[in-house]
Amino acid sequence: MPTTDTAPTPGTAPDPLVELDRIVKSFSVKVGLRRARVSAVDQVTLVVPEGATLGIVGESGCGKSTLARVVLGLHTLDNGQISFDGQALAKRRRPRRIVEQMQMVFQDPYSALNPRASVGESIAFPLRVQGVGKQEVRQRVAKVLEDVGLHPNYGGYYPHQLSGGQRQRVNIARALALQPRLIVLDEAVSALDKSIQAQILNLLKDLQAEYNLTYVFISHDLNVVEYMSDQVAVMYLGQVVELCPAEDLYRQPLHPYSQALLASIPVLDPGRRSSDEAGLRGEMPSPLNPPSGCRFRTRCAFAMDVCAQQTPVLTRADDEHMVGCHLYAHGSPEPNHGG
Known part of the structure; x- marks a missing residue:
């Protein structure tokens, strides 16, 4: 894998890659004959250092996934500010270079893939959208497949021919194809068997070390979050109620x-x-x-x-x-x- 020159100097604190300042997001829903607002994320402030993993935990409905989609621009902010690598991001339109550097791996490895597109086509699609040449597309598709532990020949397979773990490796490869700096993992291993989960988690750690990736890791499995995270944010009903290093949370939770x-x-x-x-x-x-x-x-x-x-x-x-x-x-x- 290519080396990176963005890794922090030993002994120095890494610079923030993602900064969230008082993020607010709500949705309009119909309740009977009237419409009401559902508060999904309320006044959330977080900082994710470059090369680190922020774990986000909480019960279903606490706002974890909404927060992830707000970070990536899939949901529009109601209020607050998101900064990426020191640059404040607009609420609606983001520069292409920023979009390329922020990718996501979804929970269901099968529904995240187009069943009518081969593995190679799925990985190549975002590269073609970004204007990458055909020869480079082929090279990068083969490379990221090898990086996630699959032979390049898997590029000709279709999703129904793969196991759940293999499909999630393909989703990770697709996220890597654009050479991002931030990857949001939304319950990325919850649909997999325990033995496969361990393989995917170890793969994610290896990729992070070699590419200096920054992760936002969302899960309801506290054991998985402990293994993956440097820092953990505990969310309840759209708010962060505790934020600390992972080892502190599991040794002495306060809230x-x-x-x-x-x-x-x-x-x-x-x-x-x-x-x-x-x-x-x-x-x-x-x-x-x-x-x-x-x-x-x-x-x-x-x-x-x-x-x-x-x-x-x-x-x-x-x-x-x-x-x-x-x-x-x-x-x-x-x-x-x-x-």
Whole structure:
């Protein structure tokens, strides 16, 4: 694989590649005879350093995938600002060179591919759209297939002839074809068997190291996020409630929601199983009418009066650990689920 000259100098912090500043995104939906707004992403601020992996976790409906599509420009912002490599991006139209550098790998490896197009045609299509010459297209298609562990002969295969793991390798190859700097992986391994998941995750790590790729890795599987991520953002009902290095989250989660998520991870040892009290209570409220103040308060064992009155903001618990919870802002004892 080609070497890159964009890797940070050892001992120095990498520059931010993606910066999100107070991102807001909502959707108009029909409820009965009227229309209402669904708050999908609300005031999200994140920074993704170049060459790093930001993991995003949370329950279904928390806004993870919407945030990913906003970053890539597939959804238009309502408010806020996205910057890529120091350049502020317009809400609607983006320069072609920016589009080329931001790619996505979707959850379902089969539906992400055109069943009537061969593997080679699927990978070559974005290259042709960007005006790459025929000879270079053939070379790059063969190269990225080899990079993801497939023989170039697979270029003549069709999606129905491949296994699930092979299809996802093709999707990764297609994302690599335009030589991006950022790849958003939206539940990219959740549809695969566990053994195949491990192969794809190791492949992604190898590609990241060799190409200095930056990942935004979205998953509901906390074990997978721990393995892949340098930093983790925990989302609940469109808001980031905790942001910290991955090892800190799994060693000492601070927000009650993060603690409940980690307590819900299945373990085989009966002696290490968490009590029912540690898990999540009730259902996630509707994003059509989220709770006032802290959106998690209706499911939180530590809720106080202030939680219904004021929305908590992310504050620093230490140098790299941020949490949005009134338990910390008002000097109350740390919540502890005993895990």
